[in-house]
Amino acid sequence: MTTDPWGRVDDDGTVYVRTSEGERVVGSWQAGAPEEALAFFRRKYDSLVTEVELLEKRLRTTDLSAAQALAGVDKLRAAVREAHAVGDLDALMRRLDVLAERAEERKVEQKHAQEQARTHAREVKERIVAEAERVAEETTHWKSGAERMRALIDEWKAAPRADRPTEQALWKRMSAARNSFSKRRKAYFAGLDAQREEVREAKEQIVAEAEALSDSTEWGPTSGRYRELMQRWKASGRADRASEDRLWARFKAAQDAFFQARNAVFAERDAELRVNAEAKEKILAEAEQELSSISDPRRARARLREYQEAWEEAGQLPRDSRDRLEGAFRRIEEEVRRAEEKEWQRTNPEARARAQATVDQLRGSLADMEEKLAKAREAGDDRKVRDLEDGIATRRSWLQEAEKALEEMS
Structure with missing residues (x-):
């Protein structure tokens, strides 16, 4: 009989392994020496050792899940219990017990990590959902709001997953927010389309009125009507882009037709009025020269009336010289008026009496003060x-000033 610390081969070739529970048969050997039998079954034991060492390394150096590790331990335990091998099977069992303890510790750690990950995932997705709901309820900038909603959906997809009930509840809110935003946006643009249609109809009416006036020769009233139509156009808002461009082209064409015709008539009329401008230039020059040399305001007023009559008789002025000539003549009239006002103030008895009273008062005050000065x-x-x-x-x-003013009134 051939023996080994962990097993033996009986004379009949039966191979035994020794364990804490006693001996058990692991096989038989009939083909060679007993030492060869023990060596064969020790190699089987070494294979088991290698498998245990591999599981130890995976648990130590990788993120092997606790469930996988425990499954591996259970599989190796069964293999060791039923092993047809010779070696320290009890030691292997003890190593597997240690592995099982480590796997259980990892199970607790992984459960805690999973809970933390789920809590983090829930917080992330609750933030995403809360912002989506805010966008759905408050946003009125539809383009940026739609872009933000799409970005939030992408963030949701990229975010870690929470537990299934939480995930379903949050996604229900997320989907509701997205649908709410879409409904609000559609309702807004539907209302905007209706509003633009109302504006288009209003501008169609404005254009029709403008086109009806384009042939008018009532230059003043029609110019006013075009100003009113332009104010209505601006106040009515904007239609859709295509209608806006088309209607504006028609409005401008009608307006341009009227004002071009009016300008042509005015240009012809202005040419006829050049002779009036020449006559008024002459009246203006004569009036400026003569009236500036008259010192008597009454005589200047009488002469001005003659120039005013001549001015009216000369007729209308062309537009390009009207403001300049009329303004110059108004200045001459104003100078005469101021000269009359000055003369009236100079000869006004009440004003002279007030000036005399001022002089008398100042003289009396001076006499009183000079008397006090002597006493001091x-x-x-x-x-x-x-x-x-x-x-x-x-x-x-x-x-001195008061006496001068009184002297001027004398």
Whole structure:
């Protein structure tokens, strides 16, 4: 009989392995020496050792899941219990027990990590959903809102998954927010289309009125009507782009036709009025020269009336010189009016009486102050002397101005 620390081969070739539970048969060997039998069954044991070592390494160096590790331990335990091998099978079992403990620890760690990951995933997706709901409820910038909603859907797809009930509940809110935004946007554009249609109809009416006026020869009233139509056009809002461009082209064509015709008539009329401008240029020059040399306002007024009559008789002015010539003539009229006003003020009895009263008052005040000054000097009151001298100097200057004004009224 050939023996080994962990097994033996009986004389009849039966091979045994020793365990803590006693011996058990693992096979038989009839083809050679007993040592060869033990070596053969030890190699089978070594294979089991290799498998245990491999599982230990995977658990130590990789992210092997606890479930996979425990499944591997159970498989190897069964293999060791039923192993047809010779070796320290109890030691292998103890190593597998250690592996099982480590796998259980990893199970707890992975469960905790999964819970943290799910919590994080829930927080991420709740944030995404909350923003989607805000976009759906508040956004009125539809283009940027649609872009943001698409970006949030992409963020949702890229985000980690939470637990199934949470995932379903959050996706239901996300989908509802997206549908709500789509409905609001569709309703807005539907209302916008209706509004643009109303604007188009209003502008169709404006254009029809503009075209009806394009042949008018009532230049003043029709010009006013075109201004009113332009104000209505601007106040009515915007139709769709194609209608807006088409209607504006028609409106502008009608308006241009009228104003081109009006400008042609006015240009012809202005040419006929050149002779009037020449006559008024002559009247203006004569009036400026003569009236500036007349010192008597009454005589200047009488002469101005003659120039005014001549001015009216000369007729209308062309548009390009109307403002300049009319303005120059108005300035001559204003100069005559101011000269009359000045003369009236100069000869006004009430004004002269007020001027005389002012002069008398200032003279009396000066006499009183000069008397006080003399007394202050006698008393040696230098401060009062200085104050009175300053006051007298001021009133003398006032008196000079008042006497001058009174003299001009004489």
